[in-house]
Every structure is written in C-alpha cells, then in structure tokens.
Amino acid sequence: MSSYQAFYRRSIDAPEAFWAEQARLIDWHQPPTTILDRSRLPFTNWFGGGTTNLCHNAIDRHLPQRQNAPAVIAVSTETGTERTYTYGELHREVQQMASMLRSLGVGRGDRVLIYMPMIAPAVFAMLACARLGAIHSVVFGGFASASLASRIDDAQPKVIVSADAGSRGGKVLAYKPLLDEAIRLATHKPSAVLLADRGLAPMDLVPGRDHRMDELAPAHAQAEVPCEWMDAADVSYTLYTSGTTGRPKGVQRDVGGYAVALAASMRHIFQASPGETYFCTSDIGWVVGHCYIVYGPLIAGMATIVYEGLPTQGLDGQPDGAIWWRLVEKYKVNVMFSAPTAVRVLKKQDPALLRQHDVSSLRALFLAGEPLDEPTARWISDGLGVPIIDNYWQTESGWPILTVAHGVEKQATKFGSPGVPMYGFKVKLVHEATGEDLTTPGEKGVVVIESPTPPGFMQTVWRDDERFINTYWRSIPGIEVYSTFDWGIRDADGYFYILGRTDDVINVAGHRLGTREIEEAISAHPAVAEVAVVGVADALKGQVAVAFVVPRAGVGDEAAALRLEGEVMKTVADNLGALARPARVHSVAALPKTRSGKLLRRALQAVCERRDPGDLTTIDDPTSLQAIQRLIG
Ligand code: ATP
Ligand code: MG
Numbered sequence: 001m002s003s004y005q006a007f008y009r010r011s012i013d014a015p016e017a018f019w020a021e022q023a024r025l026i027d028w029h030q031p032p033t034t035i036l037d038r039s040r041l042p043f044t045n046w047f048g049g050g051t052t053n054l055c056h057n058a059i060d061r062h063l064p065q066r067q068n069a070p071a072v073i074a075v076s077t078e079t080g081t082e083r084t085y086t087y088g089e090l091h092r093e094v095q096q097m098a099s100m101l102r103s104l105g106v107g108r109g110d111r112v113l114i115y116m117p118m119i120a121p122a123v124f125a126m127l128a129c130a131r132l133g134a135i136h137s138v139v140f141g142g143f144a145s146a147s148l149a150s151r152i153d154d155a156q157p158k159v160i161v162s163a164d165a166g167s168r169g170g171k172v173l174a175y176k177p178l179l180d181e182a183i184r185l186a187t188h189k190p191s192a193v194l195l196a197d198r199g200l201a202p203m204d205l206v207p208g209r210d211h212r213m214d215e216l217a218p219a220h221a222q223a224e225v226p227c228e229w230m231d232a233a234d235v236s237y238t239l240y241t242s243g244t245t246g247r248p249k250g251v252q253r254d255v256g257g258y259a260v261a262l263a264a265s266m267r268h269i270f271q272a273s274p275g276e277t278y279f280c281t282s283d284i285g286w287v288v289g290h291c292y293i294v295y296g297p298l299i300a301g302m303a304t305i306v307y308e309g310l311p312t313q314g315l316d317g318q319p320d321g322a323i324w325w326r327l328v329e330k331y332k333v334n335v336m337f338s339a340p341t342a343v344r345v346l347k348k349q350d351p352a353l354l355r356q357h358d359v360s361s362l363r364a365l366f367l368a369g370e371p372l373d374e375p376t377a378r379w380i381s382d383g384l385g386v387p388i389i390d391n392y393w394q395t396e397s398g399w400p401i402l403t404v405a406h407g408v409e410k411q412a413t414k415f416g417s418p419g420v421p422m423y424g425f426k427v428k429l430v431h432e433a434t435g436e437d438l439t440t441p442g443e444k445g446v447v448v449i450e451s452p453t454p455p456g457f458m459q460t461v462w463r464d465d466e467r468f469i470n471t472y473w474r475s476i477p478g479i480e481v482y483s484t485f486d487w488g489i490r491d492a493d494g495y496f497y498i499l500g501r502t503d504d505v506i507n508v509a510g511h512r513l514g515t516r517e518i519e520e521a522i523s524a525h526p527a528v529a530e531v532a533v534v535g536v537a538d539a540l541k542g543q544v545a546v547a548f549v550v551p552r553a554g555v556g557d558e559a560a561a562l563r564l565e566g567e568v569m570k571t572v573a574d575n576l577g578a579l580a581r582p583a584r585v586h587s588v589a590a591l592p593k594t595r596s597g598k599l600l601r602r603a604l605q606a607v608c609e610r611r612d613p614g615d616l617t618t619i620d621d622p623t624s625l626q627a628i629q630r631l632i633g
Contacts, residue, residue, distance in 0.1 A: 003409045004404075004405055004408045007408050008421065008423050010423075011423035011424045011454070012426055015035075016036050019046065019260065019454070019455060020032075022260050022264040023047060023050070023256075026259045027056060027061045028050050028052045028256075029052055029053070029229040030049065030229070032048060032049050032050030032232060033050070034047075034048035034049055035048075038452060042452075042480065042482065044257075044452045045232075046233070046256060046257035046260070046455045047232035047256040048232065049232075050231075050256050052230065052232065052255060053130065053133075053227035053228060053255070054127075054258070054259055054295060054299075055094065055127045055130040055131035056227040057259050058130070058294075058298035058299050059071070059087060059090055059091050059094060060227060062087050062274070062298075062301045063087060065274070065301075066086075066087040066274065066275075067086065068087075068088060069087055069275060069301075069303070070084045070087075070303035071086055071087040071090040071298060071303060072085040072123055072304055072306055075307050075308070075309075075315075076118070076119065076309055077307075077308070077313045077317070077320075078308050079198070079308075080315050080316060082315065083120065084303075090124075093120070093121075094127045094128050095224060095225045096124075096220045096221055096223060097124040097127075098128035099220035100211075100220050101125075101128055101129070101159060101161075103220070104158075104191070104192040104194065105158055105159070105192070106132055106134050106159050107133070107134065108132065108228055108230075109134070109135065109234075110132075110157075111134065111135045111136075111137055111155045111156055111238075112129050112135070112137070112158065113138075113151065113155055113190070114129075114136055114137070114160075114161045114284075115143070115162045115175060115179060116141050117142075117165070117166035117167070117308055118141070118166075118307060119163070119196065119306070120306060121161075121196045121213065122161075122163075122284055122306075123293070125161045126138065127294070128225075130236060132225070133228035133234065135155075135235045135236065135237055135238060136236075136237045136238075137238045138239060138284050138285055138290070139240075140283060140286075141163070142178070143178075143595070144178065145182040146185060148178065148179065148182035149181075149182040149183075151240065152183065152186040152188055152190070153186050153188050154238075154250055154462065155238060157190050159191065159193070159194060160179065160190045160193045161196075162175055162193060162194070162196070163196040163197070164197050164198055164199070164202070165198060165200035166308075167200060167308070168310065169313065170317060172201055174200075174201035175201075176195070176201065179193070180204075190209075191209070192210075192211060193206070195212055196213045196214075197214060230256075231255070232254060232256025233254050233255070233256065234254065234255050235253070235254065235459070236253050236255045236258055237252075237253055238250050239251050241395040241396070242286070242395070242595070242598050242618055243615060243618035244594055244598045244600060244601075244618075245602060246602070248617070248618060249395075249396075249467070250462035250464070251287075251395045251396050251458045251462070252458060252459045252461065253456070253459060254459050256455075257454075257455030257456050258295075258456050260455045260456070261398055261455040261456025262299050263296075263299050263300065264423075264455075265400065265422075266299065266302075268408050268423070269391070269399075269400060269405050270300075270335050270407070271335075271407040272300040272335060273300075273301075273334075274302065276302050277302060277303045277304075277333045277334055277335075278296075278297035278302045278304050278305070278333070278334070278337070279304075279305040279307070279331070279336045280297075280337040280338070281311065281324065281337070281342055282338070282339065282596075283595065283596070285596070286596040287394075287395040288339075288596075291399060292337050293306060302334075305327065305331060305333070307327075311342055312346075312349070314326075321350065321353040322353040324336075324338075325354065325356065325357040325359055326357050328357065328361065333361055334362065334363055336366065337368070338365065338367055339596075340369065340370045340371070340373070341369065341598070343367065343376055343379070343380045347379055347552070348529045348552050351379070351383045354383035354384050359385070359386060362384075363387070364386060364387045364388070364389050364406070365380065365384065365386050365387070365388050365389070366389045366390075366391055366403075368390070368391045368392065368393060368418075369596060370597065370598055370599065371498055371500065371516050371519075372416070372418070373416070373520045373523045374524075375523050376523065377415050388413070389403060390403065390413070390418040390419065391403035391418055391419070392486075392496070392498055395458075396482075397425075398456035398457055398458065401422060402419050402496050403419040403420075404419040404420065405423070414491075414495050416497055417491070417496060418496065419495060420494050423454075424453075424454025425449055425453075425454060427447060427448070427449055427496070428447075428448050428450060429444075429447060430448050430479070432446050432476065432502065434477065435477050435478040441489075441490060441492040442489055442491065444488070444489050446476065446483055446485070446486070446487060446488075447483075447484045447487070447496070447498070448476060448481040448482060448484065449481065449482040451480070451482070453482065485503070486499075486501055486502065487499040487505070487514060499514040499517065500514045500516040503602070504534075504601055505535070506533075506534075506545050508541050508542065508543055508545065508579050508580070509541045510542070513545065513576075513579070515532075515533040515534065515535070515545075517580070518533040518545055518547070518572060518582065519531050519533045519547075521572045521575040521576050521580070522547055522568055522571060522585075524575070525567060526552075527567070528549045528550070528552065528568070529550045530549070530550040531547060531548065531550070532591050532599045533545050533547045533548075533601075534548075534601050534605040535605065536605060536608040537609050538583070544583035545580060546584045546586070546608050547568060547582040547585045547586070548585075548591060549568060549585060549587055550589065551587055554589070555588065564585065564587055565585040565586075565587070568585045569581050586628070586632075588624075588627065588631065590621065590623075590624040592620075592621070593619070593624070595620045596618075597620075600625070603616060603619070603625055604628065607628055607629050607632055608632060
C-alpha cells in the first residue's frame with residue numbers, strides 16, 4: 001500500500017484516532033474530549049468539549065515568532081495600491097475592527113453581514129467576527145439589491161460592514177446605494193452599518209444607523225479585544241453556494257472542525273510552511289476565498305495576498321497580462337490557487353506573457369471551481385513550467401474532496417482528473433436511480449459521500465435542518481448518502497473524473513451525453529478560448545446540443561463565425577461521433593457566469609428554449625446573457 005493509501009485508509013477506518021492527531025495542528029483553549037459524536041448522523045459533531053477560536057489560530061498564536069513577518073499583502077490594480085501588514089499589524093487592525101463592531105453591539109452568536117470589495121478591511125472584518133464569536137456572512141461585493149436583501153433576511157445581521165464602492169477594470173461600482181436599497185427591501189433591518197470610505201464614490205449616511213470606519217477608528221485604535229473561546233460546534237459562518245443550478249443554499253460551518261480541516265489541508269494538500277507566501281486569486285465572497293485567502297494561509301503562518309483587480313491589468317492601470325506572474329516574482333509566491341475560468345481569460349493572450357517573470361518560487365498552481373479541460377491545463381502548465389493541481393470541492397465540503405495530497409506523498413496527477421478522494425471523505429459512485437454501488441472502472445455514476453463527513457464539512461443549512469436532509473441526503477433512492485449532484489467516473493487507478501452536474505446531461509435520441517465531454521472536445525480547437533454546451537429541447541431528437549464559443553481572437557464577422565461553426569462541428573463529430581455534434585455553434589463575446597466564475601448553463605438553456613432564465617441573482621455580468629438573448633431572438 002502506498003503511503004497516501006495507508007493515510008487515507010486510517011482516516012476512514014479509524015476517524016477518531018486520525019482526526020485527534022490532526023486536531024493537534026491547531027491551538028485549543030480546552031482540548032476536545034469527544035472527537036466524533038455519531039449520535040445524530042448524518043449530522044456530525046466534531047471535537048466535542050473542545051474550545052478554540054479561529055482568529056486566535058490565524059493571528060495570536062503566531063505573534064511570538066511572527067510579529068514582524070508579513071501576514072496580509074493587499075494589492076489592488078484598481079486603485080494602484082499595495083500594502084503589507086505584518087502579523088503584529090494585523091493583530092492591531094483586527095482588534096480595532098472587533099472593538100468597533102463590539103461598540104455597535106456585536107457579540108457572540110450575532111450575525112454580521114460583510115458586503116465588501118477585495119480590500120484588507122474586508123479580511124479584518126471577517127477575522128474580527130471570528131475573534132468576537134460573531135457569525136459572518138459574506139456576500140459578494142456589488143451583488144444586486146434584491147439578492148442582498150434576501151441574504152439580509154436569511155442571516156438577520158445585527159451589523160452590516162460595507163464600503164463606498166468596488167471597482168472592476170477601472171469601472172467604479174457604488175455599493176452604498178445598492179446596500180441602502182437592499183435594506184429598504186429587506187424585512188429585517190440591521191441596527192448599524194459600518195462603512196469603509198475608499199474615496200471612490202460619494203456616500204449618503206443614514207443618521208443613527210450608518211457609521212464611517214475612519215470616524216470610529218481612532219477611539220478604538222489601541223483597544224484590546226481578547227478572543228472569545230468558542231465551542232468547537234459553534235457556528236463560524238454561513239455562506240451561500242454559487243447558485244449555478246438554482247436557488248443558492250445557505251451553508252453553515254462550525255469553528256473547531258473547520259480550523260482543524262484547514263490546518264490539515266494546508267499541510268497535506270498545499271505543503272505549506274510558515275513564512276511562505278500564498279496567492280489565491282479568488283474572492284472572499286466564495287468558499288475558496290474564505291478558506292484559502294483568509295483562514296487557511298493565516299492558520300499556517302503564511303503571508304496571504306489579497307488581490308483586487310482583473311488578471312490582465314497592471315498596478316499603473318495599463319493592460320498587463322502578466323500581472324499575476326509579476327506578483328509571484330515580487331512576493332516570492334510559493335503556492336497559488338486560481339480557477340479554470342481565470343486561466344481561460346489568460347488563454348486569450350500571448351503565451352509569452354507567462355515567461356516574462358521569474359516564477360521559480362512557485363511549487364504548484366491549484367485550480368478549482370469548474371472542470372479543468374486538458375487543453376487549458378496543458379496550456380498553463382507548459383507555459384508556466386509549474387505543476388497544475390486540479391481540486392474538486394464545493395461550498396458544502398469546505399475543503400477539497402478530490403485532489404492529490406503532495407504533503408503526504410508525491411502522487412501522480414492526471415490531466416482531466418482532479419485526483420483521488422481526500423482523507424476523511426468516503427467517496428462513492430452510485431447509480432442515480434437504484435443507489436447501487438458502481439465499482440467497475442469507467443462506469444458513470446453520481447458522486448456521493450457517505451457519513452460521517454469529515455471536519456470542515458457543512459453542519460447543516462442555516463436554520464433549516466430539514467432542507468439539509470431533504471436536499472442533500474435523500475436524493476438517491478434507497479440509501480442515505482450525501483449527493484454532490486455531480487457525475488463522475490473512476491479509472492482503474494482510483495482517479496475520479498467529473499463529467500458535469502447531474503442536471504447537465506443531454507439526451508440526444510436516447511443517448512446520454514455529458515455537456516462536459518462535448519465542451520472538452522470543442523476546447524481542443526485552437527481558435528476557441530471558452531465554450532459552453534447546453535441541451536436544447538428538440539421535437540425530433542428529444543434534445544440537441546447547442547454550443548456557445550468565445551473565439552480567442554474575438555467575435556469576427558458572419559463569415560468567420562460560420563467558418564468556426566463548421567470547424568467546431570467537425571471537431572466534435574471526429575472526436576465523439578456525429579450524435580454529439582452540436583446543432584448550432586454560436587460565436588459570442590462572453591458567456592454568462594456566476595460571480596464565482598461558473599458557467600450558467602441553465603440560463604443559456606432557458607434562453608435557447610425561450611423560457612424564463614430563472615434565478616439570476618448570482619450572475620456576474622447580465623449583459624453577456626442579454627447579448628445572447630438578442631442573438632437567439
Ligand atoms: P449551486 O449548488 O447553488 O448550484 P454551485 O454548485 O456552483 O452552486 P459551489 O459550491 O461554488 O456552488 O460549486 C461547487 C461545484 O463546482 C461542484 O459541485 C462542481 O460542480 C463544480 N466544481 C468545483 N470544482 C471542480 C473541479 N475541480 N472539477 C469539476 N467541477 C468542479
Ligand atoms: Mg452546488
């Protein structure tokens with residue numbers, strides 16, 4: 001048995017002993033007495049009797065060794081600013097923020113909604129909540145008022161932390177009017193709003209409710225705010241899923257299990273060491289940002305880069321397709337984490353940009369969020385000369401379900417596969433209708449997880465245990481397993497391949513095809529930067545595949561679009577057979593995506609079928625869908 005296999009087996013066969021060991025990676029105020037409580041499965045309760053604090057583990061415990069070492073490196077190519085906070089400075093900033101929040105009435109168990117751009121105070125606010133034992137609920141900065149209002153009503157925050165504005169590609173988006181409108185629409189009213197003023201947009205303050213950080217701050221500058229010792233099972237935060245497949249679900253996470261899961265993942269998956277630098281290009285509005293911009297790197301004693309801006313613009317506001325690699329060189333980044341969707345943006349540029357900077361400090365580039373097609377993986381891996389590590393997970397899981405654990409053993413990676421089940425995750429493939437175990441290599445099934453789920457996994461749906469059980473644990477007939485709602489297959493070596501979401505399957509004349517397979521074939525065409533395939537109702541065949549491609553060179557004239565359509569159709573027919581050939585291939589400038597960078601296939605499908613596109617509260621750029629609506633007519 002390989003050393004990872006042995007490690008994995010122990011996590012499954014003796015979870016109590018395994019996780020008791022991992023629990024030593026963090027500081028406890030009171031060490032746990034019951035490692036795993038199985039009395040209410042599939043609800044798990046990890047590290048009962050233990051008390052700890054996420055902020056203590058992220059900051060305070062490092063102070064003796066790391067007082068003057070960098071902790072947060074805030075870079076904004078939108079405002080052309082860069083600032084490094086040492087652990088000592090971070091400690092001060094977070095106490096100041098915690099003191100401000102406390103003066104506004106925030107304490108243990110209270111909710112704080114954070115609606116902020118990617119700036120350092122957003123990170124301070126999250127850590128300040130953790131320090132006070134308050135529950136944060138981060139909403140992507142700039143979300144529309146109605147989406148924000150529904151989250152305000154669900155989380156019922158005592159305080160909302162926000163800012164005057166965010167900025168993207170040099171375009172300022174004022175947050176305050178969106179926030180005011182959201183509070184007006186919401187039934188629940190926060191008692192206070194705390195606002196960072198970046199000087200980007202004017203703010204009208206509501207007297208008695210709204211407070212400017214710069215006015216409150218001086219009185220709290222020297223405040224000492226001790227960490228609240230929380231029970232391991234207390235709630236650290238709630239966070240919505242991306243809403244790719246429908247109404248977002250409010251995921252609730254604990255304190256102790258989460259801290260241990262992150263500390264363990266930093267060591268076993270990311271091979272992180274204190275003093276190194278981590279650069280995650282995600283957003284704090286997404287689970288990846290919570291875990292690997294904020295808590296994970298800091299728990300590991302690393303410096304973390306908090307980045308505001310596009311991947312294609314420099315600090316001087318001029319186009320710079322190499323900005324990320326410039327930062328890797330400058331800050332000697334050791335571990336980087338991004339998303340396939342970001343790499344596809346870079347793919348539209350000259351690959352020489354990948355070679356302009358010294359990226360020799362970089363051990364690996366981790367990618368998650370969407371299937372990583374082989375051509376994209378090869379493009380970035382060859383261009384950068386750095387190993388690419390795909391990892392598959394969900395808001396619900398809290399950390400990677402499938403990947404490779406190079407901190408345990410240098411496992412091989414395979415293009416197209418995120419890897420093998422991570423320790424603690426009992427991953428299976430089952431038949432969607434019968435629940436039968438599928439163990440033959442190459443058999444396609446639903447990816448499910450058996451209980452007990454590991455530390456860091458969602459506790460429940462916020463205030464809705466029933467929805468947790470009914471949504472996730474009752475979808476496969478006859479068995480109680482957690483469904484990921486993703487299709488997968490496993491090869492003879494135990495590597496998984498994710499084929500797409502369970503509702504992204506096309507049925508052409510009785511043949512079931514995964515949208516991912518067709519997309520993968522299309523993305524091999526050199527002229528294609530991005531692609532989405534959806535199944536569209538067809539009177540004759542039941543469904544047909546329709547493809548939307550973003551040409552690498554931009555949308556040309558009609559003749560160019562027709563030529564590309566013909567070539568793409570041929571590529572698919574050659575690789576997958578005529579059945580999979582799309583009925584139409586539309587050239588478009590942009591694809592509709594969620595704020596976390598995921599393709600909104602269900603919206604595309606609805607537009608093609610001339611239906612209402614449904615819940616679009618998490619869409620990033622509505623004009624992309626509107627343009628497609630006009631194209632389809
Ligand atoms: P919702 O559940 O509201 O529809 P969502 O599933 O997009 O939204 P997230 O939790 O942000 O919300 O995304 C998790 C999903 O992203 C996974 O279930 C999977 O479909 C996809 N995913 C994430 N990482 C990978 C990966 N490495 N390879 C393939 N798919 C991935
Ligand atoms: Mg999901």
